[in-house]
Amino acid sequence: MFSFEPTDEQKLIVDEARKLAEREFRSRMRPSDERGEPAPEWILEGWKLGLLPASIPEAYGGFGGPSALTWVLADEELAWGDLSAALVLAAPNLVAFPVLMCGTEEQKREILPAFCGDAYVAGSAALMEPRFDFDPNRLQASARPSGGDYLLSGTKCNVPLAPEADWMLVWAACEGRTQGFLVPKGTPGLLVKERERNMGMHAFPMFTVSFEQCRIPAARRLGGTQGCDFQRVLNASKTGLSAMALGVARAAYEYAREYAKERVAFGEAIARRQSIAFMLAEMATDLEAARLMVWRAAWKLERGEDATRDAYLAANFTGDMAVTVADRAVQILGGYGFTREFPVELWLRNARGFAVMEGITIV
Amino acid sequence: MISFEMSAEIRQQREYAEKVSREQIRPYARHYDEHEHEVPWDFARFIWDEARHKLGCLLPGSMDFEEPFMTQVHTLEALAWGDEGLYMCLPWPALGGTAVLATGTEEQIERFLERFHGPEITWASMALTEAHCGSDSSAIRTRAVLDGDSWVLDGEKLFVSTARASMIDSGGIMIVWATIDPAAGRKGMRLFVVEAGNPGLKIARQENKLGLRASDTAVVVLDNCRVPFENMLSNTGDPQKAKSFKGAMATFDSARPMAAASGVGIARAALEYVKEQLAGNGIAIGYDRPRNQLSAIERDIVDMEAQLDAAWLLVLKASWLIDRKKPNTAESSMSKLKAGDVVTRITQKCVELMGNLGYSRRLLLEKWMRDGKVIDLFEGTGQINRLIVARRILGYTGKDLK
Numbered sequence: 001m002f003s004f005e006p007t008d009e010q011k012l013i014v015d016e017a018r019k020l021a022e023r024e025f026r027s028r029m030r031p032s033d034e035r036g037e038p039a040p041e042w043i044l045e046g047w048k049l050g051l052l053p054a055s056i057p058e059a060y061g062g063f064g065g066p067s068a069l070t071w072v073l074a075d076e077e078l079a080w081g082d083l084s085a086a087l088v089l090a091a092p093n094l095v096a097f098p099v100l101m102c103g104t105e106e107q108k109r110e111i112l113p114a115f116c117g118d119a120y121v122a123g124s125a126a127l128m129e130p131r132f133d134f135d136p137n138r139l140q141a142s143a144r145p146s147g148g149d150y151l152l153s154g155t156k157c158n159v160p161l162a163p164e165a166d167w168m169l170v171w172a173a174c175e176g177r178t179q180g181f182l183v184p185k186g187t188p189g190l191l192v193k194e195r196e197r198n199m200g201m202h203a204f205p206m207f208t209v210s211f212e213q214c215r216i217p218a219a220r221r222l223g224g225t226q227g228c229d230f231q232r233v234l235n236a237s238k239t240g241l242s243a244m245a246l247g248v249a250r251a252a253y254e255y256a257r258e259y260a261k262e263r264v265a266f267g268e269a270i271a272r273r274q275s276i277a278f279m280l281a282e283m284a285t286d287l288e289a290a291r292l293m294v295w296r297a298a299w300k301l302e303r304g305e306d307a308t309r310d311a312y313l314a315a316n317f318t319g320d321m322a323v324t325v326a327d328r329a330v331q332i333l334g335g336y337g338f339t340r341e342f343p344v345e346l347w348l349r350n351a352r353g354f355a356v357m358e359g360i361t362i363v
Numbered sequence: 364m365i366s367f368e369m370s371a372e373i374r375q376q377r378e379y380a381e382k383v384s385r386e387q388i389r390p391y392a393r394h395y396d397e398h399e400h401e402v403p404w405d406f407a408r409f410i411w412d413e414a415r416h417k418l419g420c421l422l423p424g425s426m427d428f429e430e431p432f433m434t435q436v437h438t439l440e441a442l443a444w445g446d447e448g449l450y451m452c453l454p455w456p457a458l459g460g461t462a463v464l465a466t467g468t469e470e471q472i473e474r475f476l477e478r479f480h481g482p483e484i485t486w487a488s489m490a491l492t493e494a495h496c497g498s499d500s501s502a503i504r505t506r507a508v509l510d511g512d513s514w515v516l517d518g519e520k521l522f523v524s525t526a527r528a529s530m531i532d533s534g535g536i537m538i539v540w541a542t543i544d545p546a547a548g549r550k551g552m553r554l555f556v557v558e559a560g561n562p563g564l565k566i567a568r569q570e571n572k573l574g575l576r577a578s579d580t581a582v583v584v585l586d587n588c589r590v591p592f593e594n595m596l597s598n599t600g601d602p603q604k605a606k607s608f609k610g611a612m613a614t615f616d617s618a619r620p621m622a623a624a625s626g627v628g629i630a631r632a633a634l635e636y637v638k639e640q641l642a643g644n645g646i647a648i649g650y651d652r653p654r655n656q657l658s659a660i661e662r663d664i665v666d667m668e669a670q671l672d673a674a675w676l677l678v679l680k681a682s683w684l685i686d687r688k689k690p691n692t693a694e695s696s697m698s699k700l701k702a703g704d705v706v707t708r709i710t711q712k713c714v715e716l717m718g719n720l721g722y723s724r725r726l727l728l729e730k731w732m733r734d735g736k737v738i739d740l741f742e743g744t745g746q747i748n749r750l751i752v753a754r755r756i757l758g759y760t761g762k763d764l765k
Contacts, residue, residue, distance in 0.1 A: 002433055002683050003366045069365055135653050231651075261757060272764050277753035278746070284756050285697040289673035292680060296367050312650035317669040319654075355654065 004292070010070050016049055017074045021081025026251075029082040032203035033346055038088045039203075043120040046078075046089040052096060053116040061113030066100055068236065068301040071363035072243035072294050079247025083350045084203035086244055090361050091160050095123035095167045097236060097362045098180055102228035106219065107182065111167060124165035126156035126209055127237075127359030136171070136178060136234055136358055141211065143172040143181055143221075150174070150221060152181060152189070152214040160360055162192045162207035169222065170211065171230070171359070178230040180222035189214030200349030206360070232301075233362070235311040239297045240363035242311075242318040245354040246291055249322040252329035252347040253283045260332055276332055283325045290318045298363060319355035326351040367679075373434050376418060380441035383414050388445030395448055395577035396730050400569055402532055403577055404484075407454045411484045421455040423464065423476045432617065432685040436624040436678055443628030447734040448577030450625055451524060455479070458618050459487035459529075459538040462554060466597040466610035475536050475556050486528035486535045490520035490583050497522075498747045500540070501549035505585060507541040507595075509602070514555060514595060516541050516563065516588040522741075526581035527566050534559045539585065540611070543602060554596040554607040563588025574733035618742045619695040620681040623702035626738030627675045630706040633713040633731045634667050640717065660716060667709050674698065674705040693755035700748035703739030710735040 006014065024046065028039040051074055056062025071093075078086035096115045099107050114121050129140055141154025152172055162168065168183045168190070183190055193208040222228045257280050260271035270276045293314040300307035326348040330337035337344045369377070387409050395403050415421035419428060420435035428434045443450045456463070456479050463475050478485050496502040505518025516539060529535030537557045544551030557564050567582040592598070596607040638648060641660070648664045657665065677698035684691035710732035714721035721728045739745045754764050 001366060001368060001370050001430060002679055003364055004680055004683050005365065007364050133653075133656060135656065137651060257756065271753075271757050272759070274750070274753075274764075277757065277759075277764055278749045280756060281700070281749040281752035284693075284752060285677070285701055286673070288680070288694070288697060289677050289701060292676035293669070293672060295365050296676065299365055299367050309650045313665070313669040313672055316654060316665055317673055320666075358653075 004295075006069070006073055010073050013049075013051070013070060014073050014077055017051075017077035018080070020046060020049060021077050021085075025078065025081025025085040029085070029203075029346065030340075030343065032082070032084060034202075034340075036202045036205075038084060038205070042085040042088055046085070047120040049074075052092055056096065056100065056112050056116055060100075060108050061116035066097065066302075068239060068298040068363045069295065072239060072298040075240060075243035075361070075363065076247040076250065076291070076294075079244035080251045081247075082203070083244060083248050084201050086247065087160065087201065087204040087361055089120075090240070091165070092121060092123040093240075093362050094125035094160065094360075095165075095169050095182070098125075098169055098222060098228065098233050099182070101232060101236070102223045104219075104224040107222070107224075111182065114166060122161045122165045124160045124162055124168040125359055125362075126159040126162075126168055126170045128158045128357070129155060130157040130208065134358075136230075139171060139173040139178055141170070141172040143174040143179060143216070146215070148218055150181060150216045150218065152183070152211040152216055155208065155210045157208045158196055158198075158206045158357065158360060159192075159209045160204065160206050162209050168209075172211075174221075174227070177227070179227045180230070180233070181216045182220045182222060183214070183216060187214060187216070198353065200346070200351075200353050204360075231308055234359075235297070235307040236301055237359050237362045238311040238315040239294060239301060239307065240361040241354055241357060242290070242294045242297070242314045243363065244361060245318040245322040245351065246287065246294060248347050248351050248354075249283075249287055249290070249318075249325040252326040252344055252351070253280070253287055255344060255347075256280065256283070256329035256332040270332070279328050279332065283328055286321045287325060290314070290321045293317050301363070315354075322351035322354050323348070369437075370429060372428055373430065373437050376420075376428075376434050377437045377441055379414075379417050380438045381444075383418075384441050384445030387414070388442065388449050392446035392449065392577075392727060392730065393724075395446075397576075399571060399576040400579060402528070403449060403452050406449055407452065407484050411454050415455065421453065423456040423460050423479045430683075430686050432620075433679070433682045436620055436682045439621055440624040440628040440631070440675075440678075443625035444632045445628075446577070447625055447629050447731075447737070448575045450628075451575055451578030452528065454484045454486050454528075454533070456487045457489075457525070458614065459489045459536060461614045461617060462489065462538050462611050463536075463556070463596065465614050466554065466607045468597065468599060471556070471593070471596060475558075478534060478536075483534060485533045486525045487537070488523050488525045488529040488535070489538045489540075490523045490526070491540045492521045492523075493519060494521050498744055501552065503540055503542060503552065504545065505539065505541040506545070507543050507553060507555060509543075509592070510589075512592045513589045514592065516555060516557070516585040516590065518585050519567075520583040520585070522570070523581050523583045524578060524741075526583050527569060527579040530557075530559045530564060530583075531566060537564070537583070538596070538611075549608055552608040553598075553602065553605055554611050555590055556594045556596065557585075557588060557590055561588060561590065573736060574730065575737055615742065616692050616695045617685050619699035619748070620678050620685070622738060622742040623674065623678045623681075623698040626702035626706035626735065627671065627678060629731050629735045629738070630667075630671050630674070630702075630709040633710045633728055633735075634664070634671060636726075636728065637713045637716050638664060663712060663716065667712060670705045671709060674702040677701050693752050696743070696748040696751040696755075699738075699742060700745045700752065703745045703748075706735040706738045
């Protein structure tokens with residue numbers, strides 16, 4: 001049967017995530033964006049939600065199991081508060097979820113407990129490469145077998161939290177496919193370079209990282225000798241990013257809607273004009289449609305079905321939708337929308353990232 | 364628990380609808396497009412004698428499915444994929460029947476809908492629009508005046524789908540919207556049932572249309588049209604208290620996802636056809652490459668697929684609410700406005716993508732483009748549905764936002 005109603009437990013999580021997002025994320029969104037640094041409260045308070053430990057089975061230190069649906073529901077709320085904050089809080093997932101999905105038993109036992117503690121431990125993933133024709137299935141960074149180990153080489157960009165991450169999952173071309181390698185902090189040959197300077201996501205520190213003859217033991221290849229199903233990881237990544245796009249778009253839509261009801265022009269609220277009201281109706285409609293697409297992809301992921309098509313279409317649709325909705329929010333605020341006194345310009349900058357970013361979050 | 368699982372029941376209904384569409388609808392689509400106003404008797408006979416006994420949603424009040432409305436939109440989408448024109452000619456209670464079911468008394472339901480269980484092919488129709496008012500339905504002028512124990516209807520109705528089928532080709536019913544008090548606006552509006560054979564009802568003209576040519580769309584003249592007192596829907600003795608207008612408006616909430624579902628069916632037909640042609644020429648659309656590296660045509664296809672899914676998922680969401688009897692006005696309008704946009708854009712783009720073949724009447728693409736346009740027009744135009752959504756999300760009344 002079809003159902004569009006989250007479980008009671010999911011509703012509780014959504015409710016908690018929304019409160020946190022409003023209290024700790026949204027309130028610190030602008031100063032953090034201006035400063036270009038995350039607010040300490042994001043992880044101090046955010047980690048108390050316990051979302052990640054609740055996604056990891058007891059055998060590996062957690063107290064639950066993974067649920068893509070729960071995560072997309074939570075991600076929308078968190079990103080509604082602030083995208084950078086949501087990305088920082090979810091960064092450990094970048095390592096934990098692929099390991100949970102396709103790691104060997106040893107990898108799960110070695111790595112997952114670290115992400116189930118009382119304190120936040122940063123994780124990271126290096127997927128993107130600095131070129132316009134970047135394609136996750138055709139990476140330039142490579143992992144070559146060498147005396148029972150792998151030698152990683154290449155340059156990665158937009159690597160979240162690179163200097164502080166205890167573990168970095170590095171994606172590289174290996175035997176003709178994209179494979180993951182678990183690289184601990186301080187590995188020789190892993191060189192963290194300059195901080196990225198992007199249009200948006202200012203408070204989510206990302207870096208250029210290069211690998212120069214970086215030697216990785218074979219046991220650290222994700223999934224061991226068989227490797228991993230990268231498409232599955234990519235699907236989960238697209239779905240996660242799409243869920244956050246929903247949050248950003250909803251934030252912009254709600255702000256513009258409330259503004260339009262307050263702002264008076266020619267003697268009445270501008271929301272009472274069809275030119276504004278129709279824009280809002282279209283924003284609400286595409287937002288709802290996007291949400292259903294994200295849910296469908298997450299539902300398939302959660303059932304272990306092939307979500308390639310659904311995740312791809314969801315990412316396409318939400319990526320466009322987020323930019324359009326944020327752009328219209330700026331439009332509804334008029335000149336004010338262009339100023340940094342109001343938040344909508346920030347959402348527009350953040351929204352543009354969804355269609356071009358890959359692998360910076362995962363459900 | 365969020366779930367997109369299609370039940371075995373829906374799957375079975377859907378598969379049969381697809382078969383009907385493939386074998387009994389699609390092959391005749393072009394013929395009836397080119398023979399406007401010709402009654403598709405073979406199609407109607409097949410649906411009446413055979414198909415509807417397997418497709419539960421085409422029989423009145425027999426939808427004892429676990430997810431009745433959800434089953435219905437799955438069925439209708441598949442039938443419209445075959446042809447929207449013939450889909451409009453389905454002999455079934457349709458919107459008129461829904462209005463009777465939603466607002467009629469038990470006696471009325473029995474009296475007006477029993478014929479849909481009989482051996483004779485029967486159509487139903489609904490007459491609302493008038494020349495001076497389309498979307499502004501509360502401004503209708505058709506009068507209903509009580510004279511002894513009957514109502515006398517006078518007025519002229521426009522764009523009445525299957526009017527001829529219900530009144531002339533079969534012994535069907537027409538639901539007529541009229542006012543018992545023109546000064547009272549929507550409060551004065553009531554629904555009346557006119558049965559075939561009533562001498563006061565005349566089909567004045569059949570429209571010649573851009574699309575949906577298989578379906579008759581007529582101008583109906585009510586001239587001293589007398590119907591029994593008991594033919595006012597939901598009338599239990601005091602006509603002032605009959606709540607047929609509100610009930611009928613609620614039926615629009617379910618009519619919209621149905622229209623949207625049929626639009627999705629048309630758009631899917633066009634997109635599937637173009638994808639098959641491309642695949643046959645070595646252009647397969649995968650879901651594995653970054654969007655900024657797709658060719659223009661690949662990108663068009665991917666965007667259309669995403670938009671089509673978006674519209675369909677909105678239909679499913681509205682249908683789910685309807686099955687659970689939850690408020691669904693905004694969601695139903697969302698599904699309708701999205702489907703109207705999507706089918707218009709997709710069918711127009713598909714004609715373009717297939718070049719001069721797309722424009723040719725040798726293929727059905729140009730027909731789907733002509734048929735598809737109606738989805739953004741009937742059951743409330745795209746603009747009316749935007750207005751409805753806007754009022755809901757802003758918490759505005761009709762007065763706040765005109």
